[in-house]
Amino acid sequence: MRILVVGGGAIGLLSARFLAAQGAEVCLVDQGALGRESSWAGGGIVSPLYPWGYSPAVTALAHWSQDFYPQLGARLLADTGVDPEVYVTGLYWLDQEQAEPLAWAARERRPLQALSMEAVYQAVPALARRYSQALYMPGVANVRNPRLVKALRAALEAMSNVRVHEQCAVSGFIREGGRICGVHSTRGELRADRVVVAAGAWSGELLRGLGVGLPVEPVKGQMILYQCAEDFLGSIVLANGRYAIPRRDGHVLVGSTLEYQGFDKTPTEQALASLKASAVEMLPALADAEVAGHWAGLRPGSPGGVPFIGPVPGCEGLWLNCGHFRNGLVLAPASCQLLSDLLLGREPIIDPAPYAPAGRLG
Known part of the structure; x- marks a missing residue:
């Protein structure tokens, strides 16, 4: 089977890898450079920020992916020599209401626990002495998303049944007799037996040309990066909707904003000031740390954050894997x-019904 994947972020790359591993001939195209949009810009926490606040559909994908990530990282390192740095640090939620999260954890059998602040401050000495209660989940990892993209790219380049075209914009679909059999692109017509749209925030725009209303829209998020000592922060911390993520080399990511401004992804001074204030509120020593980077990306916003995975009704041959909102990296392995x-x-790994496009499109 010849499969064309439109979109070269983490979702598109991993879709291509899984499909090609089963023997499909895969062609992947991206309008820019691979993985330079949401997949590059995000924080890479391998958990929804507030996992108890999501539907069972998101939870099912998240749990499967969380269990799969360590072996995915190890396999990509072995296959490519590129380490995605799946870094298990655990996650602290600070001044978070506890009843609902703990009930969720008991129901889902996840190891979430309430800790004394004395224990938290011993474990995270850089944390501000301003919090009154904390929840902690061990085993939560973060992945270094630019390196994950690099590893996935290298893995695809090593597969003889995969072709990758960057800087290849898709302008529309080839439709013959009610069937989608390819796309029109800046490289000309590209034909396939199946076309998979995994174009993140741009997916809704692509389907509009078919008269299909896909409720996926761009949602801007801004991040900042600090350079710190390697032992400055040992765990992810989250308070008041903002988080700090440690990397193995001492970099600390702080994010993020949530902005509905179309396809504008210009970093702003207002957001930089807000993120700095949140960073220092959580970790006061960051007031004297060097800001090594500030950027913005576009998330693929969707209703409830439930992705669209499956065939498009009325467009035989057209499939979707998009609309992961804030959890693309978290949900990618299970979704793909x-x-x-x-x-x-x-046989599907989980019940596919909640993600089916049928009944969810305009």
């Missing part, structure tokens, strides 16, 4: 495995 299972007629 589910897409591969469905498209190739295999």
Whole structure:
């Protein structure tokens, strides 16, 4: 089977890898450079920020992916020599209401616990002495998303049944007899037996040309990066909707904003000031740390953050794997495995019904 994947972020790259591993001939195209949009810009926490606040559909994908990430990182390192740095640090929620999260954890059998602030300050000495209660989940990891993209790219380049075209914009679909059999692109016509749209925030725009209303829209997020000592922060901390993520080399990411401003992804001084204030509120020593970077990306916003995974009704041959909102990196392994299972007629890893485009499109 020849499969064309439109979109070269983490979702598109991992979809291509899983499909090609099952013997499909895969062509992947991206309008820019691979993985330079949301996949590059995000924080890479391998958990929804507030996992108890999501639907069972998101939870099912998240749990499968969280369990899969360590072996994915190890396999990519072995296959490519590029380490995605799946870094297990645990996650502290500070001054978070506790009843609902703890009930959720008991129901879902996740190891979330309430800790005394004395224990938290011993574990995270850089934390501001301003918090009154904390929840902690061990085992939560973060992945260094630019390196994950680099590893996935290297893995695809090593597969003889995969072709990758960067700087290849898609302008529309080739439709013959009610069937989608390819796309019009800056490289000309590209034909396939199946076309998978995994174009992140741009997915809704692509489908509009078919008269399909896909409720996926760009949602801007801004981040800052600090350079710190390697032992400055040992765990992810989250307070008042903002988080700080440690990397192994001492970099600390702080994010993020949530802005509905179309496809504008210009970093702003207002957001920089707000993020700095949140950073110092959590970790006072960051007031004297060097800001090594400030950037913005566009998330693929969707209703409830539930992605669209499956065939598009009325457009035979057209499939979706998009709309992951704030959790693209978290949900990517499960989403892409589910897409591969469905498209190739295999037993799906989880119930696919909540993600089906049917009944959710305009």
